[in-house]
Amino acid sequence: MWKHPSINEIKRLKMKYVDIFDQVQELVNEWDPVGLIGGGAPDDEYDCITIQLIDLLKQGANQAEIFEYIIHELDDHFGMGIKAIDNEYKESFIYKQTEFSNLLFEWYKRYETSNAVQIDHSLYLPQTILNVVGEITNITPINEGRHYQTVHKLETHSGKYIIKIKSREYPGSLFDEVERLKWMQGKLPVPKVISYEEEEGKEYLLMTYIDGCVASKYQPKDGEKSMGFILGEALRKLHDVKIDGCPFKQFSPDNLTAMVRKNILEHMDEVNEVVRTSFPDHTLEQLMDFLKSNKATNDQLTFTHGDYGSGNVMIHNGDLNAFLDVGEAGISDPYLDIYYMIKSLTVYSARQEEVSEFMNGYGIDVLDNYKMKFHQIMDTLLL
Numbered sequence: 171m172w173k174h175p176s177i178n179e180i181k182r183l184k185m186k187y188v189d190i191f192d193q194v195q196e197l198v199n200e201w202d203p204v205g206l207i208g209g210g211a212p213d214d215e216y217d218c219i220t221i222q223l224i225d226l227l228k229q230g231a232n233q234a235e236i237f238e239y240i241i242h243e244l245d246d247h248f249g250m251g252i253k254a255i256d257n258e259y260k261e262s263f264i265y266k267q268t269e270f271s272n273l274l275f276e277w278y279k280r281y282e283t284s285n286a287v288q289i290d291h292s293l294y295l296p297q298t299i300l301n302v303v304g305e306i307t308n309i310t311p312i313n314e315g316r317h318y319q320t321v322h323k324l325e326t327h328s329g330k331y332i333i334k335i336k337s338r339e340y341p342g343s344l345f346d347e348v349e350r351l352k353w354m355q356g357k358l359p360v361p362k363v364i365s366y367e368e369e370e371g372k373e374y375l376l377m378t379y380i381d382g383c384v385a386s387k388y389q390p391k392d393g394e395k396s397m398g399f400i401l402g403e404a405l406r407k408l409h410d411v412k413i414d415g416c417p418f419k420q421f422s423p424d425n426l427t428a429m430v431r432k433n434i435l436e437h438m439d440e441v442n443e444v445v446r447t448s449f450p451d452h453t454l455e456q457l458m459d460f461l462k463s464n465k466a467t468n469d470q471l472t473f474t475h476g477d478y479g480s481g482n483v484m485i486h487n488g489d490l491n492a493f494l495d496v497g498e499a500g501i502s503d504p505y506l507d508i509y510y511m512i513k514s515l516t517v518y519s520a521r522q523e524e525v526s527e528f529m530n531g532y533g534i535d536v537l538d539n540y541k542m543k544f545h546q547i548m549d550t551l552l553l
Contacts, residue, residue: 175218175517178444178553183221195220201270204250219243225518227278229386237271293322296369299376304328323379330379337372344373347497350418357411359492382486386519394488398524401511402531404483404490409504411473418500421476423465430551441551448550457547464544466503475499478507479514509545
């Protein structure tokens with residue numbers, strides 16, 4: 171079932187969904203399911219619900235799935251579920267939650283439609299990109315991925331392409347992905363780089379179009395492998411790539427540990443707060459000692475995706491078709507990917523049943539709890 175997000179996860183997801191968060195927060199606060207806003211609570215009182223509702227909408231949830239989540243969350247987190255309601259009020263309680271589920275679903279449909287129209291009319295592409303693709307007959311926004319990037323499908327007379335656009339004002343660079351995509355060509359299924367351009371403070375990455383759907387939206391037909399199994403198989407394939415000559419070591423265990431130490435120095439108060447919340451029985455010093463004692467050794471390192479989640483794998487005809495968003499790929503501990511995939515299935519979506527399928531596909535019977543804890547600590551301390 172759904173797992174309640176931690177404080178730092180809520181902060182991260184608010185950044186991810188910055189384009190839509192304020193609007194959904196306003197709807198949720200007007201709904202005010204347990205009367206907290208009406209009683210004078212701050213506007214962020216329901217942020218835990220708001221974030222998870224946005225996640226569900228982005229994954230294509232329908233009204234029934236939104237209603238199911240709401241009923242679960244009101245019971246599990248607020249103790250105000252159906253069981254807590256007197257019989258005479260149950261009908262009105264269910265009506266209120268059903269009405270909000272429908273309202274939110276319809277609002278999001280309108281939002282997607284208006285957003286698509288706006289993007290279609292305002293999308294700017296450098297002339298060098300236009301020279302490559304030729305006349306564009308259709309542009310479709312893809313509402314997935316990081317909030318600071320936009321992704322579109324371009325349809326032209328010569329075929330289909332994916333264009334990714336990022337402002338230079340945000341950290342990182344699409345050129346990181348360009349370098350990795352080129353290195354991975356011939357080794358793993360990934361999009362092919364067609365063109366990379368920089369113009370007026372923005373980066374443009376043009377790639378081949380990949381058929382299929384992201385794993386999070388995959389629905390297996392009779393006889394096809396499950397989503398979790400495909401994700402496990404795919405990750406084993408990625409981890410088996412030979413790392414001889416691989417130049418990408420940004421997220422090696424040593425570098426991750428150095429990033430944590432830097433974060434502690436620069437954000438000591440925030441780090442201490444998340445430690446108290448996420449690891450109430452540990453001190454920061456104990457957590458750092460654990461990282462030191464359980465860091466992967468050099469002989470345990472593999473090629474890793476670096477951001478392995480169900481939204482970064484394309485499935486077509488019941489099998490892996492491509493790895494996406496590989497800008498953080500490189501040499502690291504394989505449990506970096508295993509940890510984030512399991513988090514993707516259990517924290518960011520209610521797909522707990524896919525964890526065992528994922529493990530079967532990858533080929534592990536039992537998770538290494540020390541390595542899982544290592545990356546949970548890393549994830550927490552990096553805020």
